[in-house]
Amino acid sequence: MSAGSTKKEQDPWSVLGVSPEADDEQIRAAYVRQVKEHPPDRSGPEFERIRDAYEQLKDPYQRAKYLILGAPADKPLESLLDSVPCPRRFVGPEAWLTVMKSERKESQR
């Protein structure tokens, strides 16, 4: 089984790599660390994401606002699966080749 994928929404805590309980100091330290790994001249879009995330979290009031109102109220139920890792199982080459051969036959009909 593979490591699978987790379709987590990119909330600002995830972007900075901190937990929601992190305090100001921890958030700032995470921001500095991330910026060193993704400086603006080398990773422009990533840097902007990190910066935006920090802007949202550095003020405790804004942080609270995001924490409380961040998630939309009417998101679909299947989005609950986004937080659960999705293990994708290895099945060997034969199953894939069978599909390709059967797809071939389907396309002939």
Next chain:
Amino acid sequence: MVPLRPRGASDPVAAKIQDIRLAIERQSSKTALEKAKDLYKELPSDETKSVLIDAYLARIEAMRAKDLTAEAKALTDLVVSRFPEAADRLGHMQRDLAAKTGDVASLVAPLADPDLPLEKRQAAEQAIRHGLTDVQALATCPALPPDHPLRTAAAAIARAFADVTTGAVDDAAVSLPEVSHRSPLADWKHLIRAIQCLYRGRDDDCRRFLAALDPESAPAKAASVVRAILAESPSEELTHAGRNLVQRVLGSRGELRTALRTLDEAFSRGRSRELYRQIRQAVLACERVYPQILKRLKQHIAVKAAVADCPPEAVLDAMGGPSVHDAYFYRLFARAIEGVQDSLHACVLWDRFRTAAIAEGLFAAEGPENAFLYLHMAELLRRVPPDHLAEWQEDYLEDMDSGDEFDDGAYESSPLADLASRSDRRPDPYFLFPERLYERAAALRSDANLYREWLDYARIADRPEIKPDDVAQKWAAAFPQDGRPLLYLAESAEQRNAFDKALKYIQQAEALGGVDPKIRRARFRLLVAKTVRHLQQAKPNLAAKDFVQIDQLPQAAEKDRPAYVMSLRWISAMLENNRAEADRLHGQIRDLLGGPVAAATLLLSTVRACAYSASETNDLEKWLSAYKEKDIVIAIVRTCPIGVDVDVEILLPAKWESLLTKWFKHSDCQLDVQGLLTMVQAALITGWLEVAYYCSGYGLRRGGPEQARFLFLRGRSLPRSLYVRRQECFDAAAELARRVRDMDLVAEIADAGRAELGPWGWSSPLAPDLGDLGMDDETLRRVAEFERKTQKYPKESRIPFFGAGRARGEMGGYGTSRRRRARPVPDEGYLFDDLFDEDEEGLGQEHGGRPSEPRAIPPDLAALFTEIIRLSGGKLPTSPEEIERLARKHPELREKLEEVMRHMPETGPDDLDEFDSDEEPWDMEDEPPTRPFFPRRRRGRRKRR
């Protein structure tokens, strides 16, 4: 070989050939082949051979079409072996069939010839690219030498494909340097890398590699399966093998995802037995596949069901038990309840969320999160009209006392229920009262804007226990360098006629930084108000002292303030019977304001403000009967800004409305942009909508930086029934204002938008938030262009959508609030009110006649109603909010609504172009009194009606 015979009129061979070709055309390939064989056997010739090969070709095609691939290949090989000259014609088919039957040797054999013509080489490679699925067979095919590049590439691909589908591999294993990008096997590289990314969870990269596949290639046949795995949902278009593969790779996750999606669809259709069945299935699937998210799922289901008004027992039964009511639940519920505009119960739930969050350690009891929550709750409660809020508060407190509080569906005990049951005291209902919320927030967060909002609320709350002055005092104490609370306190003291106290506050504000224009204006205005008070009391001697102080103020000489001060002096002179001085002052005012009409307007307004009554004012009134366009326009443009500046009513004769309407319909009266702005604003406040409309049009056509404001004012000048057009103007104005960073104007537009919707404006889904107002470039251009070009004043629409037909935002009576879900009681016949005119038609039966037929609904409107009812699941919406929710869910409905509204037949009052230039000048004695312009803004408490 029989030589070709010359054709005769009745050539039997030709006839047979014709017959065979017809059979081929009719797709009777078997018959055609039999006949062709017989003919060739009977008369072998080049011609009959050609016909035979054609018949074979048709037969092979027919076999392929019926999926008889092996038979088709065998026949093809036979024909080529018997008739080598047919190899060219059948070459492509041979290759294609070889690929499909897995006859790799036949497929690749031609490539072993280094002298193979380019065209044939390309044809062979194409067949490999599109048809070959068994790369292992190619890797070991004896038709090619072992070191042939194709065999080497195929071997590498077979190895890599096996590795990547069996376990995690590193990048080196799939780099495949043996496969060049020109190779007919290049697409296999993309597929292998896509599968590697799939298992690594790099879904975007996976999609990128899939997009690089040639859609006709053999590996592309697996792409749909990979995409289904990425979507975690087996598509109906997959083959049985494809669905099996998806299932094997994902396990049961796809099944759960499908169950959840189906449940969401059932919720959107509303309450039904099907809904409870879907709930049951989703819960069971979740228990089986991912029990770790079952708790959350039940919470979401419980909230959705509550919002949909499902009976709790049925939901509990379907879920197989209650949901857990923790902080997560209460937050979810609160947000959902906000979505249905139930502010009161949303606040109840936010309070419960806060309690639970603190108990769970999500944040501290005195942390900034609390401040945010308090302000958020205050904002929610402010969306409710004050009278209704007071009623709700009373009802809820009664419910609390009787133990019948808002039920969040906790049939089993929840942590909070336990807590509540242990407490002997009634919980503090602070969350029902905005003033208490503000107080709590102010204790936790040092923010001057918070006090500003608190004071703003206190002023409009109109409740004796809420004292705006106290709030202002607290603000001033918390922020001693902020002049705003002092300004408010000065105004408040002025309202009570405590001018000296007011001046003391102004002095304090000036000590902070006297160059603030608001403070400078406030001092001037205060002194003027004090003077007016003294004149009202007929004390010119006291007024004289005020004039001395006014004269010492530099700001008294700004704008047209001197004219107003002179008008006060005029009153004082009249009180002292100093007619000469009064006449001199009158002359100066005339000179300052540019005409006698302007002077008379200002003086009469001052007379009214000072409550001065004397026969001398009759002479002034005669000036107002002038109907020279230029004088009236000057009067309005010069005096109305004075009224705004010093907060005094400017009286404008009602008769001027029709004059101005006629004039501005045809000309802009040579006003500049500022003049046009003044005219529009004056007209709006006085209620002269057509005048405002025409002037705003001129302003728009002038262009320049005031476009946003003109668009906003244009929107306000439109009839209320043209809701869509008004909102478009507001949105366009807000977008333009935002682009030039005029956020004050944006806020003003948002407030106007809310006020549009009457007492429920703040809670309506139509109510704009600052972040929502805006427009894309194309629509902005269209709206601005339309308003610029449209000159004719539109008439009211008869269709009572969105508050049309209701004066000034009233939307009917509401009755008692409901306890569980506080929504306005719908007005039952609302949508069809104006389509029936009972005064004309309801009495038909009384007079022995048939009852009159109701007026026919226009066909496109009828079609629209039908669509709305269909989309609502068979129910007719009973409020604009429901229609708006529907329009959000179905964008095509919004387009149809707007289209119908735009083209609705408009009926209404006749054209106002009724002024007859031969009409007698208006006589003051016959006409009703003037209409006030800029009624004095009342601050402090509103009087209860």
